[in-house]
Amino acid sequence: MLSRDHSRPPRGPADPRRRERVIAATEEVLLEHGLDGLTHRAVARQAEVPLGSTTYYFATIDDLRYVALQRVVRRYIAWMHQWAESLGDIGPEGLADALADLIVTAHAEYRQQVVVDFELTVAAMRHPELRELATVYSTATTAMLARRTTPARAMALTAAMDGMSMLGLVSPEPLRRDDIRAVFRAILVPGSAAGREAE
Structure with a gap:
């Protein structure tokens, strides 16, 4: 379905899943506040990471927006396939x-x-x-x-x-x-x- 994944994986010293958490947080910000509400600061707050982490992985807002929208689109297609199969x-x-x-x-x-x-x-x-x-x-x-x-x-x-x-x-x-x-x-x-x- 189209529900969001709110899970927060444990953070080890190297935090290997930080990039994934940033992407997931970006999607959550998009769904909650729309494209106009998407900022690096909002994503960092949602992901509970330093602001520099978002810009390290995604230098621009356009980069963040695109990768999150890819996830939204993939989730829609998976939902539609599930619906069609049913x-x-x-x-x-x-x-x-x-x-x-x-x-x-x-x-x-x-x-x-x-x-x-x-x-x-x-x-x-x-x-x-x-x-x-x-x-x-x-x-x-x-x-x-x-x-x-x-x-x-x-x-x-x-x-x-x-x-x-x-x-x-x-x-x-x-x-x-x-x-x-x-x-x-x-x-x-x-x-x-x-x-x-x-x-």
Whole structure:
């Protein structure tokens, strides 16, 4: 799942895992405070290491940001693979149900992760070095969904997931599961009532 690892390994004299702790702390700062809240000082405080340790391993904020975002993206892909494997043999309507549940769960339990996902996408618009990393979300999701439906519908589902997720982040009230499901059914089952209403 997308939960964070809060474990703190014992610190020996050489502290061989300090670099890993700095990376984990960077991810935690990202999830808690977003890209704008990421500083060497905040990471050092979260990792409980001297400030010089963060700059020793990662000279710039860009370096810290990139390595932490890599972890966030890898965790997302692992979560999506786990979700896809759990589906079993389902048809289009079952997939619409599963996708609706996925959106609801992501917003209820992993809202910080979803926010960071979109922050990465927006940051990539101005930072070319982040663009390849930012597109991993959509390409990985589309590839997984293409195993269940046509490539065009998989791409449409991915776009709908992004749209519904963004709407859910800014809406004053949580999105209704039935409304989310209707969007996915309109794509997956065009002849259904939801599909006819969307035409």
